[in-house]
Amino acid sequence: MSQESLPKGIHLDLHRSFGALTECVVLTRPDRRILYTNDAAEKTFGYDRHELVGQTCEILFFDKADFEATGDLNQEKSNTSKNNRFTLKLKRRNGKVFTAEVVNSAIFDATSSHVGYLFIARDISDQLVLEALVTEAAKTLEDAINAISEGFALYDKEDRLVVCNEMYRQIYPESAASMTPGTHFEDILRSGLQKGQYDLGGKTEDEWLSERLRKHKTADGKAIEQKLADGRWLNIAERRTRSGGIAGIRTDITPLKDAHAKLAASNENLVRLANTLPSTIIEIDRDGICILANDIACSWFAKTREELLGTKVRELLPEAVQNSSKNYLDLAFAGTPAQFELPINYPDGNKRHVRLEYLPKIDERQRVQSLVACATDISDIKKAEADLKEAYRNMTILANSLSCAISEIDRDGTCIFINEIGASWYGGTPDELVGTKFRESLPEEAQEKNRKLVDECLAGNTVQTEMETTFPDGETRIVEIEYTPKYDDHGDITGLITLSTDITRRKRTEETLAELYSITSTRELSHEEKINLILKLGCEHFNLPFGIISHIIDNRYTVVRAESPNNEINVGDAFDIGDTYCALTVAADGPVAIDAMKSSPYAGHPCYAMFKLETYIGTPIVVDGEPYGTINFTSPDARITGFSQTDREIIRQFADWVGHEIARQQDQEALMEAYIRLERISSTDDLTGVLNRRAFLDRAGTELARFRRTKRAFTTVMMDIDHFKSINDTYGHAIGDAVLQKFADIVKDSLRSVDVFGRVGGEEFCILLDSSGREAAFQVTERIRKRIADECIVEPLSRPITCSVGLSAVRDGDVEFSTILQRADGALYKAKEQGRNRCVAYSSVADELAPIE
CATH class of the missing domain: 3.30.450.20 (PAS domain)
Structure with a gap:
């Protein structure tokens, strides 16, 4: 185009x-x-x-x-x-x-x-693809949860269902239809109540619901037993997640409950029932001798019942397990049931994570005669918990992979969570910042603005803002921040989540391009002003203190424009090009950007040795297709954030516009110089170099107008070289021209800079003596006349050159300069009439036709 x-x-x-x-x-x-x-x-x-x-x-x-x-x-x-x-x-x-x-x-x-x-x-299609990948990862997590053999459900901090596995729905078939993500836990309970899913144990629905919700919200990991209307018993373990939600495992313990019931009825029923349970049932006396073992126990210990009975069964376990469980054993033999969990390598070669219960068996005299040990394999539950932790770890990895800073703080401003990006902005690691009030390390102005926004967020509002500040890592950033309140199960705000996106480069680039367009498109600035503003804009965009535009001639680098905070760089400073970083730019014939010179391949460069400038970005300037010099920006500090490709394109645009403005400035200066030469030619007498008649009369009109405004007087002097015609006729025009030149030089040398002198005829000259009345002007012209007579000597003339002079001072009634000139001309005529070589001033008496000496 x-x-x-x-x-x-x-x-x-x-x-x-x-x-x-x-x-x-x-x-x-x-x-x-x-x-x-x-x-x-x-x-x-x-x-x-x-x-x-x-x-x-x-x-x-x-x-x-x-x-x-x-x-x-x-x-x-x-x-x-x-x-x-x-x-x-x-x-x-x-x-x-x-x-x-x-x-x-x-x-x-x-x-x-x-x-x-x-x-x-x-x-932004790639960005949307990334979001789709995150969604797919969530689906993968859901598949993993469905692989858990126990019923699993995860509720968010609002107690709304996030995800549950198929086993969870199978456990509660009557309320399964309501188990959709986003449904509140209470609503799912009510759905089951309406369909008679639970054994209320004699309570009303409201009483049962209130008790169940209380235990659910406690979520301290302790086991809760729940009986269903169809007779099934569930073991429920619920625990709070770090994000405030609740994760729960439902294990069908109906067989175990039935076994306990039958154990209370008869020992024979206990043995029969124990063999149907998925847990090991072992009874040992006070000496540790096994007196009862179910089939599962025999299987785990890799012995028949006959081999197992009568042995000290605990001695078949690893010594470390015996030691770690001894305190619980002693507690049970003291009459207190004990429950604990630990991983055990059983003699059958399998490692199981088990929940062990030591139940003391008390005789009629209230003495503990033996205890029953029930070991339930909870490996799948532990695996689900590990999977949940892994999911949390993956979520943390995902948060750390984002380019924005994410943090959670409580109402007091204490950090609960922060990802790696956010921690790096504050000069630390997540582990170092969690538990601290890290925002107090921001500048006071930023803290004050942050406090107002946090207060608004803690009042229940989601707040968005943009803020520019210097972070503890030393980098100044423009960040887009979103504050979102965090609620607990009771609807109370416990803190807030912040999402901070660094938009510095985007904003800076947008603002820089807009400002560059504003500078280059305006007609109100000169070329020089535009160039200086572009240089200053570059310092601001790159956040570097020094900016230089150089002119390079014959490998000599000269500073022609400079921007520095304390005028450290002087216009006119010159160096050999090889002693400057710009030698790299000239050699590359394009942008060169170095973030940290000390660790770069150019650490041995002479410029680094002289000035210790760590950061540099520069590019050549071309004017009208010819190399001119460079534009560059530097700093003694290494750059925290490296230069981007956009930065390289920005400095290239700076160089293009500077080259454009320099070219236009040179064109304008050439035109102005030509105009001045033309003006000088059109207003100057070629022979004598003084004003010609037209230019002199223009100046005279200006002086008369000024007199009419300010009453600043002046005197008009007419001069005529005596007998000039005879000189021309006798000696020729070349000698006549020499006389005119000599005459004009003497008069010019005798006048002040404020006086006006011009040639108005062949041998006629005219002077405007500034701020001079008739008497003072007469004295001046008399001195000039005598000097002409003494000094105006031109070979081969044998006689001196003389002149006749007529003067006329300006008067209040003068409107046209021709009137004054006429009076001065009359005085000149009088001087010639009286014998030449004299000065005559026009009389101030009423009779203006009678000039006097």
Whole structure:
């Protein structure tokens, strides 16, 4: 697209401004017909530029409604700051649809007239794919939960169902239909109550429900036994998750409960029942001798019942297990039931995680004569718990893989959780920051703003804001923060979750491009001012203190413009190009960016040895197609965040615009110099170098106008070289010209800079003596006349050159300079009449035709 096809008022090299951007850029007229597309737009949409130019940009939209919505912009320039950012579907040439984040903005010229639209789009399809992968990971987690052999359910901090496995639904078939994600635990209980699922044990429904909810909300990991209406018994273990939710395991313990019941009825029934249980049942006397063992126990200990009975069965277990369980054994023989869990390698070669219960058997004299040990294999439950921990660990990994900072703090501001990105901003690790009030390390101004937002969030509001501040790691960031309140099971706010996204580069790039366009498109700034503002803008964008524009001639690097906080860099400083980092830039013929010079391959560079500048980014400047120098930005501190490709493109744009402004400045200076030369030629007498008649009369008119305003007097002096015609006739025009030149040089040398001197005729000259009355002017002209007579000698003339002089001071009634000139001319005529070589001033008496000496 040619520059001429741009709407009036847009002064921009589109290819230099947008050509290298990775975002799609489309410039349209007010009727939304396409004027320009950058390379990224052609590549993304699959069109050649000539296919798009002239078309409406509707062909890029999947939905016509989106096209119309993005065009609904206010035509007033004052409204262009409103949010015009959209997420919508666009369409490639091949018909494929993709999702993009779009910014659409109206463009106005210097007269605030609407001249078009700027359309910027970024393909976020990959981002959506990542989100889909996260969803798939959640499904995988759900599959893993379904593999658990016990009933498992996870409820969130609001007590709403997050996920449950199929076994959980099978355990509660009557309420299974209500077990959908998002359903409250209480509602699921009520569904079962309505269908008679539970044995209420003589309680009313409300009493039973209240008791069950109380135990559920306690969720301290202790076992809860629950009887169902069909006679089944469940062992329920519920525990709080770190996020405030509740995870629970339901184990069908009906066989165990039946066994206990039958044990109380008769020992024979206990033996018969024990053999049906999935747990080991062993009874030992006070000496540790096995007096009862069920089939499961025999299987685990790899012995027949006959082999097991009569042995000290505990001695068949590893010594470490004997030692760790001894205290529980002693407690049970003292009359107190004991329950504990531990992993055991059994003689059958299997390692099981078991829940052991030691139940003392008390005789009629209330003495413990033996105890029954019941070991239940809870390996699957433990595996489910481990899987749950692994899921939490995976969630933590996911949080750490995000590019944003995530943290949870309580009402006092104490950190409960923070991911690795967030911890790095505060100069620590998650382990170091959990338990601390890490936000107190922010600057006071940021803390104050943060306190107000936290208070608003703790009042129950989700708050979003943008904030720019310097973090403890030393980096200044612009962050987009969302504060979300965290509620407990009672609906009370216990803290808040913060999601902080670093938008520094995006905001800085957007602001820099907008400011660059503002600087380069205005007509109110000179070329010099634009260049200086671009240099300052570069320091601000890269957050570097020093900015330099250099001019390089014959390997000599000279600072022509500089930006520094304390004027450390002087314009005019010069160095050999090899002693500057810009030698790298010139050799690369493009942008060079170094984050930490000390650890780079250029640590031995002479510039580093002299100035210890750690950070550098620079690129060549080209003026009218010829190398001019460089633009570069530096700092003595290493850069925390490395330079991006966008940074390299930004400095390239800076260089392009600086080169453009330098070229235009040189053009303007050349034009001005030519104008001055032309003005000098048109106003100067070629022979004598003094003002010619036209220029002199222009100045005289100006002086008269000033006199009429300020009453600042002046005197007009007419001078004529005596007998000049005879000199020309006798000696020729060459000698005559020499006389005129000599005469003019002497007069010029005798005048002040404020006086005006010009040649108004062949041998006639005129002077305006500034701030001089008639008497003072007469003395001045008399001195000049005598000096002419003494010094104006030109070979081969044998006699001295003389002149006649007539003077006339300005008067209040003078309106035209010709009036004054006429009086001075009359005085000159009088001087000639009286014999020449004299000065005559026009009389101030009423008779103006009688000039006097």
